[in-house]
Amino acid sequence: MTLSDIDLNLLLLFHRLMRERRVSTVAEQMNMSQPGVSNALAKLRRRLGDPLFVRGPGGVVPTPFALSLAEPVGQALAILHAALHPETGFDPLRVTxxxxxxxxxxxxxxxxxxxxxxxxxxxxxxxxxxxxxxxxxxxxxxxxxxxxxxxxxxxxxxxxxxxxxxxxQRYVCLFRRGHALEDAPLTLAAWSEAEHLVVVSAGTGHGRVDDWLKQRGVHRRVRLTVPHFMSVGYILQRTDLIATLPEQLALQLAAPFSLSLRALPLTLPAAxxxxxxxxxxxxxxxxxxxxxxxxxxxxxxxxxxxxxxxxxxx
The missing domain is CATH 3.40.190.10 (Periplasmic binding protein-like II)
Structure with a gap:
């Protein structure tokens, strides 16, 4: 006999009979009729060549062969259950x-x-x-x-x-404290005529700001272009350049670099x-x-x- 000759459901039925020792209880647990359980047990008996269970007081009693099978079958079913229902036990306090x-x-x-x-x-x-x-x-x-x-x-x-x-993410205007625009109305004309620091951050989607401005014919005087945002605070702090930046970044840069943050005189699409x-x-x-x-x-x-x-x- 090979494993292909055995239906896994028959082994599960065997395991539960070993535990419960009552056909009626196993039938209820497996959503089967009692004759269905008896027929399945008869099939397993034929496959294994042993009665497996005989009638006893209040239920069934396993044969010596069934007792020898009980532990290995139980272990095999437990391994299968663990594999199909993994308990990772993810604990953030312990994970490394x-x-x-x-x-x-x-x-x-x-x-x-x-x-x-x-x-x-x-x-x-x-x-x-x-x-x-x-x-x-x-x-x-x-x-x-x-x-x-x-x-x-x-x-x-x-x-x-x-x-x-x-x-x-909204966009805002950022420049050094004491800049000529700090106390003046930030009109579209004033914003366009000021000297701009522009960040061309390829692959991030923030380049859409330039595309949006060009499509609407909005021009600005670009004095400096850099490929990333990390130098912006240092540059604005010591020059009269202004920059159009994502608001969350501007809020982080304002205090450490003594910069002023203003709303833009035009509405850019939020990112x-x-x-x-x-x-x-x-x-x-x-x-x-x-x-x-x-x-x-x-x-x-x-x-x-x-x-x-x-x-x-x-």
Whole structure:
């Protein structure tokens, strides 16, 4: 006899009869009739060549052969159950691992301080690593499991990813305290005529600001162009340049670099900032725990914002 000759359900029935010793109880547990249980037991008897159970006071009594089978069958079923119903037991206080998040330099300024502070309390064994989407193929790295999450304005992550909107990023004007525009009305003419610091952050979606301005014929005097946001505070602090920046970044830079923040004289489309993860980790307990932490820390109107799978568009 080979394993292919045995129906797994018959072994489950055998295991429960060994435990309960009553056909009526097993029938109820397995949603079967008592004749159904008797027929299944007869089939198992024929397969194994042994009566397995005989009538006894108040139920059935296992034969010596059935007793010899009881432990190995029970262990095998327990192993199968554990494999099919894994209990990861994810405990943030005990887990030790490195989590990699794809984000821009804006994200590092806006998100990392609060995230590191929270992790140090709730998951001290977790180390963070960040990567730039401009320096790697973020889609491939997330699909391969080398990057756990991504945060930001990342339009290149489409089919195969889930996303949760955190907030809509507005744009504001930033310049040094004492600038000529600080106490003057910030009209569209004054904003256009001032000398601008422009950040061309490829691959983040923030370049849409320039596209939007050009489409509407809005011109500005660009004095300096840089490829990232990290130098903006230092430059604005010592020059008369002004910059149009995401509001959350401007709020972080204003105090340390003695900068003033003003509303723009025109309305730019807000940038939707998302938390994104690959479909392969949708059910991963650790990844879900981290996502919930990010949402709790940064999402606006979190109860109204639901995660959704991104549909691939041709």
């Amino acid at each position: 691992r490195t989590i990699t998040i794809g984000m821009t330099d804006i994200g590092e300024v806006v998100f990392l301080p609060a995230l590191v502070e929270r992790l140090s309390r709730e998951a001290p064994g977790i180390a963070l690593n960040t990567v730039r989407d401009t320096s790697i193929d973020l889609r491939h790295e997330m699909a391969e499991g080398r990057v756990d999450l991504a945060i930001g304005l990342l339009p290149q992550l489409k089919g195969g990813f889930y996303q949760r909107r955190l907030f809509d 939707p900032i998302h938390l994104l993860w690959h479909a392969r980790v949708q059910q991963d307990e650790g990844n879900r725990w981290l996502r919930e932490m990010v949402i709790d820390l940064f999402a606006e109107s979190a109860k109204k914002t639901q995660e959704k799978k991104i549909v691939r568009k041709s």
